[in-house]
Amino acid sequence: MIDLYLNLPVWIQATIKGLATILVIIPIAGACSLAERKVSAWIQGRPGPNRARAWGLGYIPVLGPILQRLGVFHLMADGAKFVFKEDVVPGHVNKFYYYLAPLVALVPALCTIVVVPFGAYWDTATNGMKPIILADLDIGMLAVFAIGSLSVYSLILAGWASNSKYPFLGGVRASAQLISYELSMTLSVLPVFLWVNAPGGQGTLSLFEVVQTQSLPGFLGGIWYVFLMPLSAFIFLVALFAETNRQPFDMPESEADLVGGFHTEYGEFKWSLFFVAEYAHMTIGSGVFVLLFLGGWNPLPWIPLGPLIESLPMWLGGIIGISIFLGKTFFFIFLFMWVRWTLPRFRYDQVMKLGWQKLLPMAIGNLIFYALAIAFIETR
């Protein structure tokens, strides 16, 4: 089986790997929409969606009722509904860009996964960890930023193509907000890469290398960067909330004052594409945060995964690595939802003030501090 796979042309292998990854990401994004409803329900003291029951799975004893209580069948019902609903296009929209916007939302969201490792296994040939990743590129983090920030165009396009005032306001807010927070986000991760790319070594922006430098022996080698650079982690997390348009930075959508913001004129499948994209962004953003600051697939600080799975079969070690990584990522997705159902939305001027007057100076100060500190430590 593995030999057959390895004998295939490279582009077919890549297609299979890519499709497999997308087939994991899209259901996760779909499940997030359900999780969102369930978490909101639990926080508000309700049971949440628990009625729908599919004719096959739902009638298995024990398992069926559990799935029903968790609302799993609502997910299928919602998905089917979105696919089969009538595709209504308002008469006043700019059709080409109107159709383009959901695609522009989804494609970058799914593309960023290419450079994000989602696990690692122990390679006996080189006696070291190897990432489970679609393409282990040296530009890793840069590619995430470059492709991920394209998604702002989808909001602007959707807002503009809708040819209606509320979506337009949503699009304008989206462009201002996303560009402001992009700056702080980029500046906040620079100290991590300064630390990873110690002078003398080969420079890299690969996310796998970031995790590798958190798996070294010694106190400073095994420390997770969230402890070493808490301010960076904090700024990155706040900017991540803003970048993924989550509460309390829900400006582009702000259903209270803008009806539905950029997606007011959207419905059915196109609307659901926006949401799959938002949740895919959230998933990948959480994943990047875990890789940068929480040691990726390492189970605990100062306890790297490598030596633990060295003696296990390769596939088992890989599964353990992926599980630990996904577990941490899911916690952050949960945090996103938890925060959403706790905090009210910031006012628009507060968002701008926070971005430009608080986070950006903080990120710059943080960068200068760590640049000096790292220079001092490395040259000593």
Added chain:
Amino acid sequence: MSFVTVERKPLTLAERTYIPQILSGLKTTFKKMVKPNETLEYPEARPSIPEGYRGVPTLVMDPNGREKCVSCQLCEFVCPPKAIRIKPGEIAADSENAHVEKAPLEFDIDMLRCIYCGLCQEVCPEEAIWLQNVFSLSGYTREEMVNNKQKLYELGGTLPDEHFKWDKKKAAEEAGNGAH
């Protein structure tokens, strides 16, 4: 002095970062999340009905199985939305309740008109009509929403009686104290 000037303290640094407030908010919502649900899953779990609740009006029997209504029609006359329609009838002479003389032949309550005011229960001299704890009823046609006599007794069932008024009357009559 009818007002107090509250001193407005400037926000502390911690407050201006929002972080302590956000954390305490997260703590609150997390506590709510692990708490049992506040809501009832309605069709399966029903709310507990307090005593004196005014639900659907029903007709009741006394513990001996005698229908208490004597078709005096007071409820029909008092009913503000005119939801009650009674056709009085006589009790057959060979019945053991013959001394009660009257019972409803037909008794309809139109639940599309009923406003659950409870005046019928209040006015009833026989304690025969009770607003009990049924609060949800539905039907596909207007006819279905009219409760006839049989339906009303089904809904009402039997309630305890404190007086057994007609038994006492019968006993008094048999002891020779019938006429006043």
